[in-house]
Amino acid sequence: MAKPSPDSSHPPRLLVLELWGLGDVTLALPFLRRASASLQVTLVAKPHAGPLLARFAPEVGLVPFIAPWTAFRGKYRLHRWPWRELAALRRTLRAGGFDAGISARADPRDHALLTLSGARERIGFPRAGSGRLLTKRLPCIGLMHRAEQWRALATAMGWDLPRFASESHGVRSGRRIVIHTGAGHPVRRWPIERYHALAARLRAEGWEPSLVDDTVSDLDTLVDVLSTADRFIGNDSGPGHLAALLDVPTFTIFGPQRPELFAPQHPDAAWIEGAPCEYKPCFDACRFAQPDCLLSLSVDSVWSRVQAWLARQPRT
Known part of the structure; x- marks a missing residue:
């Protein structure tokens, strides 16, 4: 990364893009915390990043923005894009005088935004010809877990990130299980009645499950x-990544996505994967009337895997 000019009184300014979901921002937090130790860091993200930064990375500044291409449907109806807001964002970023800008996504739209920001160095994973917009291109070997991409970016900056970056390191030996039944994307929600059946089996085994859903919107x-849980069970969604960050062992019920790309980063993380589908991983919408890959997971099949996971002693 370029050094600031000798007459500059501020540390180098780094622009970071993570425009997607709650889980994506959570996976970026270890990088953001490390970067803010020596750089003046600004994150462009959806507004939900605000409470996360305040709690886990308070030195990082936020430019809130909802990118139109992050919508699940209709993302390329260009006539509906917020062009005035995009123009205002460009002005804001160019006024920031960033020495470098980065994105952990192999996404040409991110790379175009980095270029529009005026950042002198632009570091990322090129795709579909977007390498010409970057000053430093990192190799992306197949499909990488998002956390691995952040670690690769850290390496490019000369830093090491730990494999797991939890906020606490105590032994979780209690019996309280938080079950989060929601997800930002409907096709990633295992049916609620199956969660209730799973909770009943847990109670019968002496566990203390409590169900939480998306009505708990305050981060x-x-x-x-x-943070009060001893274990976490939920869908492929942001709360699972938050639980892992808080050092809570996680069990994730995957459907359209692949665990190797988005499993929570915890040494005691476990999961069950839905039925095979030639279209996996699905990022936006299911090609079928319903996500059969997820609905194929019965209460019995999930319970069998959960029992095995609960039998394992959490690592210290």
Whole structure:
């Protein structure tokens, strides 16, 4: 990364893009914390990043922005894009005088935004010809876990990130299980009645499950709830990544996505994967009337895997 000019009084300014979901921002937090130790870091992200930064990376500045291409449907109806907001974002970023800009996504739209920001160095994973927009191109070997991409970026900056970056390191030996039944994307939600059946089996085995859903929209409240858990069970969604960050062992029910790309980063993480499908991984919508890959997971099949996971002693 380029050094600031000798007459500059500020540390180098780094622009970071993570425009997607709650889980994506959570996976970026270890990088953001490390970067803010020596750089002046600004993150462009959806507004939900605000409470996360305040709690886990308070030195990082936020430019809130909802990118139109992150919508699940209709993302390329260009006539509906917020062009005035995009122009305002460009002005804001160019005024930031960034020495470098980075994105952990092999996404030409991110790389175009980095270029529009005026960042002198632009580091990322090229795709579909976007390498010409970057000053430093990193190799992306197949499909990489998002956390691995952040670690690769850290290496490019001369840093090491730990494999797991939890906020606490105590032994979780209690019996309280938080079950989060929601997900930002409907096709990633295992049916609620199956979660209730799973909770009943857990109670019968002496566990203390509590069900939480997307009505708990306040992130500070959600973090407080997760921090009291001894185990976490949920869909492929942001709360699972938050639980892992809080050092809570996680069990994830995967459907359209692949665990090797988005499993929570915890040494005691476990999961069950839905039925095979030639279209996996699905990022936006299911090609069928319903996500059969996820609905193929019965209560019995999930319970069998959960029992094995609960029998394992959490690592210290």
